[in-house]
Structure formats: C-alpha cells, structure tokens
Amino acid sequence: MGTDERRRFGSVRKLPSGRYQARYIGPDAVRYSGPRTWAAKDDALGWLRSEERLIEMDVWKSPDRRQTTERARSLTVAEYARRWNEQRAVKASTRAQYQSYLRVHFEGTELADMPVGEVTVADVREWWAEVRDTSAGKSDGATRNARVYAWLRTVFESAVEDGLLDRNPCRIKGAGVTKRQRTITVPSPAEVSTLADGMPDRLRLLVVLAAWCAMRRGELLGLRRMDVEPDGSLLYVRRGVTFVKGQPVVDTPKSGRERTVAVPPHLHAAVVEHLGEHVGKGRAALVFASVAEGNVGGIVDEWTLRYHWQAAREKIGRDDLRLHDLRHAGSMWAASAGATVPELQRRLGHQSTAAALRYMHAAESSDVAIAARLSELAGGDAP
Template sequence: MANRKGARARFGNIRKLPSGRFQARYVGPDGLSHNAHTTFDTKGDAEAWLATVRADIVREAWSPASVTSTRQALTFGTYAERWLSGRRLEARTRAHYRSLLDRQILPTFKGVPLRHITPDLVRDWYATTAIDTPTLRSHAYGLLRTILAQAERDETIRSNPCHIRGAGNSKRVHKIKPATLPELEKIVTTMPERYRLMVLLAAWCQLRFGELAELRRGDVDTKAGVLRIRRGVVRANGERIVKKPKSDAGIRNVAIPPHLLPLVRGHLLEHTEPGKDGLLFPAKQGGHLAPSSLYRVFYRARAAAERPDLRFHDLRHTGAVLAAQTGATLAELMGRLGHSTPGAALIYQHAAADRDMELARRLSALTGTQETT
C-alpha cells in the first residue's frame, strides 16, 4: 500500500515559482515534458491536477492535442484578472490598474490566448492606444508588460512580447510655471475666506491636496509653528480613504512660515471643526472637502490672476521653487516636501537656478548694458 502511494506521488513534479504560485509538470506517454495549462494557488491544487492527468493516462483518455488546446485557451483576460486579484495593492493603485485594463488593454487583448500575443500585436496596439495622453499610454504599456512578465516567470509563455524601447516612460506634458508672489496674492484674495489658508499652506508649506484635506486641529501646533503631516485622504472607487503617506519620508513636521501664523490662528477660530480631530478645511456640510468643491472657486481665482494654466498642485511646485531660492539644500527640500528620493527635489533646485539666472539678466538690464561676445 505504501509503495502504491509513493508511486502516485512520484508522477510528475511540482515547483514553487517566485510569484508564490505552484507549477506542475509531467512526462506524458509521448515521452515529452508537459506543463499544466495554468499555475496553482497551493501545492495541493497542483497535486490534484497531476492526479487527474494520471487518471486520464491510465484510462487512455490522454492526448497531447488536448493538452495543447487547453494551454492555448488560457486568454490574457483570464490571466490578467487572476494577476490583479492576487496582488496586494492600495485601493487607489488597484482602481488605476482596473481602469487601465478595462479602458486601454482588455478591449484588444481580453480574448487573445496568451501564447498568441506577439511583439507585432503589441506594437499595433501601442500605435493606436491613448496617443493624445502620453502618460496614460505609458502606464497602460507598463501594466501590460508587467502582467506578461509574470506570465513569462510562470512559464505560461516563453518570452515577454513587450519590447518597445521607452514606451513605459512618459515625458511631462504640462510644463509648470511657478506663480509669482503678486499672482499668488491675487489668487488668495479672490478665494472665499474659508479656503484662503488652504492656498497659502499649499504654496508656503508645499502640501498636497490630500494632506491639506486631512489636516486636523491636533496636527497644528501654533506655539511651535509646525504642521504634523501624518495622513492624507484619497478617493478611490467613489470612496474617501484616509491613509498614511506612501513612504516614511511623507510622515514629517513642516515648519509654518512666521508670517502665516496669525492667519492660521484666525482660521482655527473661524473655520475649523471643533475638537482635536476637527478637520482644518471641512466641506460646508462637514466631512472631507471634495477636490471639485475647491476647484470651482480656485479656477475663478486663477483666472483673476491671469493664470488659467495653474493647477492647484502647481502651488506646491511654486513653494518648492521659492524654498530652493532661499538656498535650501537638497536634503532640506526632500524633508519639507516628503520625498524619499532626490529626483523630484532636484527639479525644484534646477527651476530655482533658472529663475536666478533670469533675475541676473534683469539686473544687468537695469544698467543698460549687455554681455558682448
């Protein structure tokens, strides 16, 4: 009895893949090695599948044609759904991937067997996908490449057919022009009073909308002149989700410029919800402020400042450039902005250098002379 169990156990073999899933393979009556048409969540599932194959062989119901057709029947749509459901992702990232799949990727690849996706098919899809939105296009290509890379690691396909150089990278389409101090002043004075401090903190403290919308009384220390950034609020699948910053660098204390402190104290008295957990910038009906509610009045304010190109998030860029102009080091900028890598902070230093050169040219212009070559 024990020998018969051992014999059954020796049919085929199972290995654990880097993804954590299990792959089953066996040598068929044709003397060739065959992989299962899919990978399995558990080793027990893989063993059960091998048992059914062995039973087919014993009943002489096995054929290499049936194995091939089953393997080819695994479509991209089926595999992509399983890939997405098996990933631990933040709600906002999952919603983004869901949107990319539904709108950009699945309309072309849903019913295509994985093994039939060729480099030519990928190039044809890329040539016509989201051509007017390069960032969205690069995200869609990156997701397709990632899913097919996993299929390659699972040995479901022989190689990843995504080989378009640079397709996963996008260049910034919106070139940010920082607001000048007079423009910022005009925007602030045009905004409703309850939102004026929000604009000022976005610029002078370089805060994101989600960080501002989740600020509470307990996060504001007017004696020390500090804002404690510990959380942010994001919207995903129609729900508002309060969560910690993506990295430890996002958890930070931001010093409030002294000229804003009287305005902060006044706002706490007039517009903030009561209690330690009261929101600093609540919606009129209470609860978190929706971006659309702010944008309706912000758009009018930026028009009054003759800056229709300025997005609310660009105020953070404005403040970062101003901080860089004061001589802030790269490390200081990273700390203030909550960046874990220096790449983004370097952008602000470069922008400040460009503006400093412009100031130097204007100073020279005052003398009525120019450099000669």
C-alpha cells in the first residue's frame, strides 16, 4: 500500500508499483482519482493543479460529466435521434412514423448535423421555420408539423436525461400542439346503412361495427371468431392491426389495453349471420378475411379496403368521409344515448377522458340543433 502525501488541495501517493496516484475531494463532496497513474510525481501534481484551477474559476465539472460533455460535442443530433428511434420501446407502426419524421423533416438540415450539446433555442427555431415553410399549403401540414416537433422535443428531453444537455432547447410555445384541420360532419344512421350496402358482402359488417361500436379500423381487422360471442352480443378487442410499408403488423390495441364492446341488440342477428357466411370454422379465423371464398384469406389489405370504401362513399356523395369518421359517429351516438364520460372512455378504449369529453360536448351541441329543427317543424307556433 502506498502512503498519501497530504497537500493544501488533494493528495498524491506512491503505489507499490512505483507509480503515482492523485486524488482530491470535489465541490460535490465526492472523492475523485486521476484518470490514470503517472510514472513521475510532478505529473500527478500537475493534474491536481489543473483540477484545482477549474474549481477556482468556477467551471469545474465532475470527470464523468466532462466525458458526457465530450460525447455531446462529438455526437450529432441526427445520430442521437437515430439511436433514440431504434431503442425506443414503441409499436412497429410508431417506430416507422418516427423514422419518417427523421428522414423527411430532419436529416440534411443544419440542426441535424449539429453536436447535441451545442443546440440552442435559436437553432431549433430556425429549423422549425424551415419545416413550416416546406409544408405551406399542404392540407395536413400543420398537424404533421406539430407531431414532428413533439417528437423532436421528446428526443431532446431524453438527451437532457442522458446528461448531454442542461436544458431542452425545444421551447417554442404551441409548436407541438395538434389542432383539428377539418370539420367532421358525421354520417347519419341511414347513411351508414347505405355505405355498408356499397361494400362487398364480406366487408359490409365492418362498416356497421365501425359506426355502431365506434371501433378503429385496426381493431376490426384484428378480430377473430374467438373474439365474438356466438350470439353476436359482445366483441372482445384484444389486438390491433397497423400497416408498416404496406405489410400488416398485429400488436396490442392502440391504447395497450384490451376491452369488451357491447354490440347494439339490433345488430346481433347481422353479426351471427356474418359469422356463419363469411368466417372460417376455426377459433382463430379472421372475422374479416381478405377473400370471400373459403374464408381462408389473411388480413384485408389496406389498399383493398380503401378502394371499396372510396366506391361506397361516392354513392352517397360523401367524398370527404374517412373510414375513421364512422368511429366519430358512433361516439357521438353513444354520447347522445346518455353514456357517461367513464362509460364512453371504456367503450372507445381511450386512456384519458379528454376525447370522451369532446364527444359529450359535441353531443350536447347536436341536441341543441335537433331542438331547433323541431321548432322549425312546428312552424314556430307555440302550443
């Protein structure tokens, strides 16, 4: 064992190997040793003097922190974001979306090539201006931009947690807020019936359930015989289907939680009929298969479904209608039928009450419009 030679700042000791080790207690009350041992005592003392000088100048950081800072100077934002995308525990469809943000809106920009540790709020603001200019005039540009910004803000938040940044530079007020860009005019029950009639027989029920059970496209495409009560009264949402580069990916539902959805009684017979005519006998047979004959097909291709949907909506003159809008319709109908916020939340599979509250408010507004139309029918006459 060596013996410490005490000094005003730190200590130096000669090790049994004959080399010298320097140590000191930092401003954080932690003992630090030199990054290596030295053959000459003066070299060990020189390292101590350099550490003491940093403390006197009030620019001292722990050796670990300094290594992190060096990493931040050598690692570009694009490299860090790429690693972040790869390591993030998310669904395959979400990862593909993040990779799209990186590829389309980030790589090749000045901000992407900057060292992580040197990014400022001004740098982010300049990048954000470029993103907005590039998407100007596009119908979904504002929504996508907000999502891209929210993604980058989360990436930088992780960089702060990793010690590469002291503070998140994404601080542009309102930049990550997504606002609805289109007004949805939900279809009426009669329109939904007409839409369903315009679909192939094997997909007719998909449209009906999308509306009356307020289910997502991926939840419907993931349904199997085992997920449907034989009498058609209940559906068990256990999985969801997304498409990554055109290929179906089966995962948990979007919310990450399974749920049970009650089918309105007037549809029970239609569900039972569909099971008998279009679904294979096995428990794992898809409720909506890609072929009608034999019921042995795989998951319905998203482009095939889109083709039939576009043809169906043209028949009612609703080219603006998306398949997802049927879910909005079902949510509105459920709210109008008296569902409470927790009931709506459970039925829709939402993790927060925000969306359920929006449907409640929308249903209230719709009821006001209904009352006004009733007065119109009465011709304004008082009873």
